[in-house]
Amino acid sequence: MSRYPISKQDRESLSSVSSDSGDVSNGHCCDIEEEGIVVIPEYNTPIIGYEVMEERARFTVFKIRVEHVETGRYWFVFRRYTDFARLSKKLKPRFPGLQLCLPPKRWFGNNFDPMFLEDRVLGLQAFVKNIMGHRDISKSPPVREFFCLDDPPEPLDTIEESRALCENLEEQVYRLNQQLRERDAEIEVLRSELDSLRLQHGVLVKALKLECSLASWANAQLSRDRPQLPSSHAFGLHALNLTLSSM
Template sequence: YKILVRRAPDESWVIFRRYTDFCRLNDKLRELFPKFRLDLPPKRWFKDNYDMDFLEARRLGLQAFLQNMVTLKDIVSSDVVRGFLCLDDPPGPFDSLEESRAYCETLEETNHRLQRELLEKQREIESLKRILEDRELQINKLEQTKNGVASSQGDGGSLRLVCSESCVSARTSTDTDSALMFKAASTDYVRNTGN
């Protein structure tokens, strides 16, 4: 984690610390100041440590830990905290091997996380492409079906007309069902052909 330490408006430096460095600091502070309890975000044992939500929650937790720590005068003036924040010997860029190591490890972790995210996004894109292709096929089939139905509707209208004519001839009988059939078929024909 990259930590900006600002002693004064014109005096600041950057240090890099790992989560395990925070854990060691917290353990030492508990030994030195048993009545003070600073909350450190918990470890994550069996899940992905590169999950963005988890990393953001941990970053906010570590920031709160540091903010609480520097508000307590006895704690911030202790050698442990002064050493952790490099208050007595602010580093220059890559001043120590440890700082360089922490920086390189941070870059490696960031690179690894970004590669994983890129791979996940590529998989998601491929999945979405397949879904899109499936949807396009479905749309094409629906359009073909629609066009097939539209071209056969002209035939259906004449079929209804034939039905209507047959119903007209059936109307001459005394059967009332035939008359109702004629009305229904005629209404259906007018509705579908617009006539």
């Protein structure tokens, strides 16, 4: 992970990038300053830093500080280059007469070179300044969604805080999944024990039925040879076996 904040001097240079500045970082810009279209932005949206993420697939995240000019309330949004490109694609059919400034993709070379990324920040900042300075574009749903204008997140000061929040949520999900796996294992053990008890019950029932059958046969033989009532103990045991065998 590599983090690169933007210095104060760089921020001043970013703020001086105008919407009709021509080619920025090999991007294509055109003048959108039509009469009555350009307005004083309701929000300040400087790109104040970027970070190269390396945990999984390597990519760069740009940190944008969104501040409401009138109230001073601010928050941060984190966007990849593909997010900017997706926003530009959404805006084109809505405003077909305008071409917005967006630095192109780099097909060759190191996309994570600091100098290249600094140039890309300049190009992206020009793109942001163009859309936020346009009366209609700045109020369009794609732009409001991109900057979270209708549902601002809590102001997290650093990407580390955002990552910490994500890691905390991931940890909670992991613990819940772990507990679920443990519960599943316990249920499987209980099912196994229940199957074992059912098997034992079946064996005992068969044994009792066999004992009852043998006892009945023996009693019949004794009654034939020497007719008399069986003892109370034998009668009680036989009755108990019959009861158990019927369960």
